[in-house]
């Protein structure tokens with residue numbers, strides 16, 4: 001038998017997952033431009049000072065949103081590491 005309650009919850013989950021994908025796509029679009037700018041101007045791929053500011057900010061936001069700050073940091077770290085990997089490649093290619 002179809003579970004309508006579960007189906008409704010899952011519709012919302014699917015919408016949220018789609019939004020996450022669109023937001024990540026936009027983020028990677030702009031970080032690609034940053035990588036090209038860095039490669040053109042000789043800036044290093046990673047900026048640990050900037051990253052720490054972002055992590056501190058997102059941890060505080062996560063707390064106020066009742067989201068685990070450790071999870072939010074791990075998620076941002078994962079995304080940033082991928083961006084840095086792209087920047088290194090952009091620098092090496094250029």
Ligand SMILES: C=C(O[C@@H]1C=C(C(=O)O)C=C[C@H]1O)C(=O)O
Pocket residue numbers: 031034045046047048050051054079080083084087
């Ligand atoms: C996008 C940048 O490059 C790197 C990637 C970051 C990110 O994905 O937010 C932040 C800092 C840098 O290590 C940047 O310097 O702003």
